[in-house]
Amino acid sequence: MNKQQTSLLFCLLMDAVGYASYAVPFLGEFADIIWAPVSALIFYKMFGGWKGAFGAGFNFIEELLPGLDFIPSFTLMWAWNYFGSKKTNSTIIKAA
Secondary structure: OOHHHHHHHHHHHHHHHHHHHHHOOOOHHHHHHHHHHHHHHHHHHHHOHHHHHHHHHHHHHHHHOOOOOOOOHHHHHHHHHHHHHHHHHHHHHHHO
């Protein structure tokens, strides 16, 4: 398993943990109060830079507000990084 696959699996796991708070009725939103800052910190550490800071803020708000836990923010950022880097690399190769 390469680094990209491991990273994707970790992102899917983080999104699943964020969504799992809905498994216990009425407890989910209280669990999100604890999970939101933890998730945002992990998000920033994982992606870093301005994307990580912006994504961490978005992730924090998404986890804290009721009804938005279904948004797979970790996986979306992984896709942005993965497919964005492929596009950038192909543009550089074509320009040379």
